[in-house]
Amino acid sequence: MRIILFLFSMVILIASCRSTRKITSVVSKKDSTVLVIRPEDSDSAKQVKATFESINSRQIIFNTFSSKVKIDYSDDKDIRIDVNAFLRMKRDSAIWVSIIAAFNIEAFRVLITPDSIFIMDKISRTIQRKPLSYLQQVSKVPFDFKTLQDLIVGNPVYFDKNITSFVDQGETLSMSLIGSVFKHYITVGKEDLNVLFSKLDDIDLARSRTANLSYSGYVPLGKWKFSESRKIVLTEKTKIDLQLDFKQVEFEQPVGFPFSVPKNYKAKL
Numbered sequence: 001m002r003i004i005l006f007l008f009s010m011v012i013l014i015a016s017c018r019s020t021r022k023i024t025s026v027v028s029k030k031d032s033t034v035l036v037i038r039p040e041d042s043d044s045a046k047q048v049k050a051t052f053e054s055i056n057s058r059q060i061i062f063n064t065f066s067s068k069v070k071i072d073y074s075d076d077k078d079i080r081i082d083v084n085a086f087l088r089m090k091r092d093s094a095i096w097v098s099i100i101a102a103f104n105i106e107a108f109r110v111l112i113t114p115d116s117i118f119i120m121d122k123i124s125r126t127i128q129r130k131p132l133s134y135l136q137q138v139s140k141v142p143f144d145f146k147t148l149q150d151l152i153v154g155n156p157v158y159f160d161k162n163i164t165s166f167v168d169q170g171e172t173l174s175m176s177l178i179g180s181v182f183k184h185y186i187t188v189g190k191e192d193l194n195v196l197f198s199k200l201d202d203i204d205l206a207r208s209r210t211a212n213l214s215y216s217g218y219v220p221l222g223k224w225k226f227s228e229s230r231k232i233v234l235t236e237k238t239k240i241d242l243q244l245d246f247k248q249v250e251f252e253q254p255v256g257f258p259f260s261v262p263k264n265y266k267a268k269l
Contacts, residue, residue, distance in 0.1 A: 022112075048166045051173060055193050060224045061153040065089040065253045072243040083107075088255040089149060094259040111259045114145040120261060126268040127261050154215060154227040156195055158184055172196065194218050194225055209236045221251055 066088045073081040088096040094113055100209050101107035101123075109120040112132070119128045132145060150157050160179030167174045174187040187197040201211040217229035224230055232242040 002161075046194055048163055048175070051166070051174070051193075052161065052163060053228070055156070055188055056159060058225075059150070060153045060251075062089075062224075062251050064152065065091075065153060065249075065251055066253060066255050067249040068247045070243075070245040070247070072241075072245075074241045076239040087152065088257060089152065090255060090257075091149065092145065094257050095145075095148065095152070096255075096259070109259060111257060112145070112148065118259065120259070120265070121268070125265050127265045128268040154195065154230070156184075156186060156198060158182065158200070159186070160184065163255070168224050192218075192225065195227070202226060208233070217245075219249075221249060224251070 009172075032251075037173075066086075066106045069085045069087055071081075071083050071085055073079070084100045086098040086100070088094075092114065094111065096107075097110040097112075098106055099108040099110070105123075107121075107123055109122065111118040115132050117130045117132060117134070119130075120126075121128070136237050147157050148223040149155075158179055160177045163175055163176045164178050165176040168186075168190070171190055173190050173193075174185065177184045177186070183203055184202040185197075185199040185201070186195065188195050197215070198213040200211040212231075212233040214231040215229075218225045218227050218232075220226075226246070228249065229240075230244040230246075232240075232244070234240040
């Protein structure tokens with residue numbers, strides 16, 4: 001169960017960065033000088049908006065997805081865990097996860113639907129069901145099935161349209177955004193607009209919650225570019241590091257979600 005909670009902690013902490021104010025100015029950086037773009041500078045504003053729309057249009061839109069994922073977990077309490085997981089998804093319908101522990105033994109099987117989470121503990125022989133809204137209850141912010149899908153395939157999450165700053169750094173482009181959830185600083189490659197870095201900050205300094213997501217190892221898969229290597233660092237009172245390495249990635253192939261529960265399994269609250 002520990003690794004399941006770790007994975008959900010990733011989602012919860014990312015979703016828990018909250019925003020309570022809005023910023024409306026747009027700035028651009030050129031030759032190490034920050035220039036404030038006034039409302040009348042329509043050409044500059046249109047360029048920033050066009051870049052946003054181009055990044056948004058490169059999001060992976062899929063029907064089915066499957067992959068093997070190597071998960072390396074560490075924290076500031078010197079806990080180290082590494083497991084392999086098999087992931088299958090059907091868009092807007094189901095996410096199926098099989099987690100393989102030591103000696104190649106399947107330890108957990110998880111099925112996530114738009115309204116429920118089912119966790120089968122094959123070691124303790126228990127089955128547990130939680131509503132998907134449980135994540136919202138814990139995080140106190142809107143969280144839905146689509147956000148989880150986007151996290152898995154590498155699409156930017158909470159990519160709000162309210163842009164507060166824009167910087168051209170030569171080989172990369174960066175922008176800051178403020179939405180109804182949190183502050184988001186995102187960096188993409190200038191030539192391909194692949195997401196390289198995403199930082200989510202809680203605007204409440206008393207909470208000091210931050211999620212840093214790094215994306216690398218892009219490979220072409222059909223008409224998409226997929227990041228096979230992800231680094232996620234979550235900090236608040238503690239620090240959690242997650243390394244996700246995807247292999248055997250396939251889109252648009254038939255997938256199944258086997259989840260039959262043996263009769264001798266006990267329900268767990």
